[in-house]
Amino acid sequence: MGASQSAFTEQELDDYQTLTYLTKKEILHVHHRFASLNETAVRLDKNAKLPFNTIMELPELKVNPFKDQIMKVFSSSGDGMTFEDFLDMMSVFSDNAPKPVKVEYAFRIYDFDGDDMISSADLREVISRLTGEGNGLSEEQMQQLIDNILEEADLDDDDALSFAEFEHVISKAPDFVSSFRIRL
């Protein structure tokens, strides 16, 4: 902690605190974690851009089936994550981030092809990633699952979930907020 303390001026910390849902202590902690991914690079430049592979070494991300999507959504440049991107991510996943924010990012994480809609192809991808490798779900079961989901959530029958529909259905999903977070 001591080392990263000096990494930021009070002003910077103030700004970060205003811009995220984290407190200064948490921000320093996040930086600590960021630095632990690649000590040398971060020592040279506290806002160093680390490649995706390095970021994925973070234990929470390492095991996450949607890690590539998370990277894509939070990276501002598309080819790596700077500390600010990283902080942004931790802020969204923190306990203090309000639900609408989480929902919005979740939508983008689950929207694999980035067409602003969670289509049945996206759903298929989500399910197969959730259930893991060799998931043992038959094609028929998969199709039935997708149908079930669409039946529940797709209010306008266009075979895809728009953000409004997603938000609506997540607002009724009690587990979402408690699971969509990373503890600092």
Add this chain to the structure above:
Amino acid sequence: MKKNKVRVSFSDLDTPPDLGANRKAGPNKPGMVFLPVRERQKLTDIQTAIDHKTPHLAQRKKVMQREKLMAGPVKNLHGVASVRFENKKRLRKLKEAWNSFKYTMEPWGHALRKIEGHHGAGVVSYFVFLRYLLLVNVCLFLLTMFIWVPEVIFSSNDYTSGSTAATCTASYNVNISSDGFTLILDFFQGTGWLEQTMVFYGYYSGNGLSGSSYNLSLAYMLVCICCLISSLILMGRNVARSFRDSILNEGDGTTEFCNKVFGTWDYTLTDESSCEIKHKSIRYELLSDMHEQEFLREREKRLQKRSKKCKLYTMRIVINIFICLVLGAAAYCIYYVISFSTEYASDHSDASGTWNELLLLLVQFLPSITITVLNALLPILFEKVVVGEEYTAAFVIKITLIRTVFLRLASLAVLIITLYTECWETYVGQQFYKLIITDFLVVIFKTLLVELPRRLLYDKCSCGLMQKVGPPEFDIPANVLDLVYTQCLYWLALTFAPLTPSFSVVKSILTFYLKMLSALKACPPAEKPARASRTNHFFMIILLIAFFLCSVPVGFVFYNMSPSQGCGPFRTYSKMYYALTTTVDSWPSTAESIYELITSPAITGTVIIFLILMIYYCSTLANAHKDMSDLFREQLVMEGRDKQFLLVKLREASGESKPLPRQPHKKPPPGMPTLNTVNESTPTKATRTSTNVSSNSGPPTYNGTTNQNGNVARGQPTSPHMPADDW
């Protein structure tokens, strides 16, 4: 509404910075140039920028810096506005300081994170609950200091000879032995030397604390009442929060699958093997849900035949009668054991010799042991029986839990009733003390001697039997029920053993570490997933119900019980609550008449009627809100229909004949897709206006920075067929 506001503020941000200090606050917000307002406006702009509408932190930072630049030389605020602004700033500083303090001071934060990484959010909810109960107990402990601290300071104890104690009850004698073995035994039973300490009711002297005007009897009574009230307040806050969350989140069964797909992945997991299990459990759950669907459909089909329906309902009635019988039998068993143990203890109270003393100990512990054993065994029976009732899986869990809760509370109720019929306060206190000790021993025993060895055997020994038995499982409902039950014991014991909260604090802390050991070392992550959200809510409600049930006997004791004449703080009164009324009598007449007025039926009746009216009003309000939300849902559907209709029109207009696929993978710029969606999803008039405004307000610098490939996301249609502003 909120999104609308956000829109407006971004249209501001899009104005180029060179407008500088004289910047108008956007066309749709005239008159925002005055300083105080602008100052405020600046704050809200930054706030909205923070409110996540900007996708990446780096960009939000730019927005903020631009805001700072544009603010230019700001004149100082004067007068009220300046004071208000300063206050606001100070308040925010304070809040931030408090937040960071909370973060550092969060007890067991690290342990919780570790457990969470291993087990996921469900199990952690148990530990959070435990921590919360610890907080309750610490509060109770602080309150009880008003009883025992004065007693320590001004002790004028006349409860030293056996003879005084004898007058406390006819059927009980106190023997104080000095040999080591008995001392230990006494510690576990709360008898002997322990009986004459501050642990129990009998020790406390009456209102005549020598050399002080401290009215201990009154303090004793008030502390007991305050303990209950403060528990209620602490719980009330928590229940209200969880209740609100659960109502907000109320899955009405129509979004089961969505919840499972979008809500189950636990982003907190860090452990690879836990993840493997999580994958498995999700798969298992999805499949079992589909089976459940099938099961329901099948049952419905089957139940259309009247004879089958009849059979099922008869079965359910029979099983319920059976369970009632079992509960009755359990109650009688407890009653019988208590009377037996009381009788035996009074007959053999002068037992000598190690064997006899051990036997006496066993008999004295018999009620506690019976209750604990019944609590352990009957739930297993309930689980077996419930299969015959053909409920859905979710309901099976619930009804088994409810039956178990009922069993636990019923056994406590029997204990209380039996004890109170032959009440001697300290004796009642001792019974609860024993129950608490037994309960704690069970926790230790279960963790150290059952769960850990079982896991060890499972890991080391690959023989068939052990693999079949499997490792222990961290059963959240059962564990939380244990906590609720123990908390009930604390509440009940409080009146007659005022030092209970100090035990409970120690016990809670030890339990935390034991359970952590059990969770981290003994139990592998469960394959059957537990839902953090639901369990929390359900258990808070159970705790609340248990609390009310516990406060009934306490109230009864104060109001209706004649206390022992020989010992205890109420020895001079014929009813405990006279401690309060005599004090009121000594007040000046105005105060006394105010007290009488407040407690008169006229006032209390009015208050009750008022509260009932409030409840009625709230329920009406709730109904109205529900109707409203249904209406909104319909509107959402209609909105979708509109969209489709428009799409069809568009297609016709553009002369395409083949059906248009839904947004053929035409990739909009990856920069900020959600912002579009958000705006499109709130098609109020205001939003549309502001969108138009924003697209007209010069080059959208902001978007320019967002999209690396130079596309402009907002203000332009995302696809040639779909003007973003119109749907």
